[in-house]
Amino acid sequence: MINFAIVGAGFIAKKHIDAIEKTEGAQLVAVCDTNPERLAEYEGKVNTFTDLEEMLKNQGDLHVVNICTPSGLHERLVSTVASYKKHIIVEKPMALTVEDSEAIITEAKEHGIKLAVLHPNRFRPAIKKLREVYDAGKFGKLSHANATVRWNRGQEYYDQAPWRGTKKFDGGVLMNQAIHNLDLLLWFMGPVESVQAMAATRFRKIETEDLAAGVIQFQSGALGIIEAATTIYPKNLEESLSIFGETGSVKISGRNANFIETWDFQDVSEEEAQSLAEEIKADPFGKPGHQCIVEDMVAAINENREPVVGGEDGLAPVKLIAALLESAETGKKVTFN
Template sequence: MIKFAIVGCGHIAKKHAEAIEKAENAQLVAVCDKIPESMQYYKEKYDVKTFTDLSDLLKDENEVDVINICTPSGFHANIAIQAANAKKHVVVEKPISLTLEDADAIISACNENGVKLTVVHPNRFRPAIKELRAIMDAGKLGKLSHADATVRWNRNQAYYDQAPWRGTKNLDGGVLMNQAIHNLDLLVWLMGDVDQVYSMSATRLRNIEAEDVSVGVARFSNGALGIIEAATTIYPKNLEESISIFGETGSVKIGGVTASFVEHMDIESLTEEEISEIVERVKADPLGKPGHQCIIEDIVEAIKTDREPIVTGEDGKRALELVIKLYDSADSNEPVRFEKNVEVNS
């Protein structure tokens, strides 16, 4: 049995607790939050120990194997590094951090201490996305032309007013960092490294420091192009999250409110019957096993078999880097290249 502790008992922590409860060989044994009242739910429902100080948790609860970090994003790095130095494996909510320097520090701390690190990007485990990945891995789309990643959601002012850190640049970020980063993780996971981006962003409708709408374009290292659109300004509710991939011998769009359905699929090497089977298979169970549960079960298996988690710290950093480069481009009003690819593509 792998034993877990949750740090930060806000909204997302409940998903972690439920995932741990449902996952095989996993048990929630402790929670930590500066506000004692925030931990009462977990104490009553899961009969766990409670701590208001992370240091006390790391000292007292020697049986804890994994620390799940569910705090505002700006606090991820300090907590992850403390956990790694205490020889605890780390599950960190998206984004891995708000800066590349912090992401590198987290990854280094986990590597130096020989502990596993995974970032919560659960959309990879959705049935429709898994079908798309299998099709692409088999080369059925041929040479890739371009991709489109779209998040058209609503987060009203009341959402941002729930807590003073929401919508701030130092602790939260805007629509790219907070909402769209899951879709951007899929974009990079499916299309490969990004070479260059050009982006514009604005704060149009919400009274926040960060952006509530962003549009941009990207060039991938393989030469394919990408279109990125993200907004929390959609009236009156979430409209869609989608990812579309277009290639020489196939095109696929995964859409719906949360990128869970096959909205279009036309592939040269697949018959209409084969495509229909995929569409209906996804439609029968569009959400599949909850993504957070998949993340928990994967880290358990990674610990037991001493392998890398499916979503690594480097994966989390790649999604973060795309967001940061989009921010840099919007701030400078110029295209921004990715340093690691400059020499190869220049």
Template sequence: MTKFAIVGCGHIAKKHAEAIDKAEGAELIAVCDTIPENMEYYIEKYGVEGYQSLTTLLEQDDLDVINICTPSGYHANIAIAAANAKKHVVVEKPIALTIEDTEAIIEACKSNNVKLSVVHPNRFRPAIMELNKVLTEGKTGTVSHANATVRWNRNQEYYDQAPWRGTKSLDGGVLMNQAIHNLDLLLWTMGDVEEVYSMAATRLRNIEAEDVSTGLVRFKNGALGVIEAATTIYPSNFEESLAIFGEKATIKIGGKTANYIQHWDVEGMDDESVNQIIEQVKADPFGKPGHQCIIEDMVQAIKEDREPIVTGEDGKKALQLVLALYKSADTQKAVKISDVSEREDN
């Protein structure tokens, strides 16, 4: 049994605890938070040990994996400490807020020979997996462009829940926080980015970071992309979508979250085959919870001594894209991914 601990007992930690509880071969044995009251739910529900000190937690010999669920700005220090203690690391998105911190996490895990996985669970959605299968098999032909859209609502009360929300140093805006999962899907399906051009604004929310962003992308393979992300949508979440346009296919995955096939037209696929895929996804649009997939993959990666499906480098690519969009919006110039280190005003 692979034994896990959660560091940071805020809202997202519940998803991790549920995932570990349901995952085959995983067991939650501890939680850690500087505020004792935050740990009470997990101690009572799962019968685990609670630690206020990260150092003390990492001294536990029977602990295999640390799941980091703190505000994003704290990820690096915790991940590096865990790696140095020879613990494997599962870190919530984004992997960190700067490339410097990200590379430090990756290097610490590599030098200590521990596994590193970043929580981008949307890759495991049934509709997304069907889309990626078509792309991998080359059935779309040459892709001309793709659209990634997140039109959600996060009202002022959401940002007022904690002083770190919406800050550049600990959280980021809609791109870094909400849309980064969608951007990971864009990268996973379309490949690496060469350059971006972006505009961003803080229109409705009283926060330091952006609440709306638009961007243009040129991929290394020559395809183009359009990104739109906002937390200003009235009155609630409207849609999240990913659309791919190729010479032999037009596919759109959408819904309030990108879980449903809204359009599927692939050359050579008959109506029966298309309807079968659509109905199969409709019958189980969420599939196995993505966090559970991440946990089970980490268990197997340790057993098989292989890289997790979502690696630290994957997390770095998603972060680089966000930072490039930020830099372009700040400078009002096109920005090459290779020129991105971190946001200039950090």
């Protein structure tokens, strides 16, 4: 049995706990939060702690720690957990800066622990089918791709906690909302050559951007277009990922990028494409991505391999976002080394 602990008992922690409870060979043994009120519902069910090091010292049977705190705290917490040689699952983004993200990877390697980053959208049925045809070379040479996040986050969302919308602890629409879509964009399109972007804070009273748009040139020569906004009235409109190649065009859309809108390949009939779209529509979310990540961590420990979504996967979108924000601030193209 692989024993898990949660650090940070806020909203997202409930998804982690549900994933652990549904995973064979996994069990939750501890929850840690600096706010005792958040721990009340776990009293008597698991061990509870208000101090991380106290938990790491006293919970001797612990194997994996899931970090679910505000993003600006991730690197410091990972450093502490890694020093006790516990495996780690860290929520997205893995950190708010490239430097902190790289430090997390280094700390995991130095202490010989497994590191997984929570990018659950890779496990949605439509995205898994898209990956199958991509790996099979169905697109031919890639032309370009489009990643769009048109969501609503009202002022009340940011007012829920003082860290929301801050540069130090939260990040803006690119880092907090669009990062899942950007992870998918990079997963399919590969390394980035350069970016050029604009960003603005149009409606919300926050430190960070609520609107951003950018253009990417990938090392392959393909282009990418990014649009990300939390300014959409009055509710979430869409999240979509479109990929275009010589012999294929696909658009995955819906409010959370989980339905097939376009599925055109030269060797796939309209009937086959429609059948696949209906299959996805019947179960658009599939097994929860958090559960897939937890299951994979259990398997990685038992099989002594690396998690399928590891530190480098978490670093890539952070590097992309940092470049986009640098370009937006300077008004210049940013070229990757």
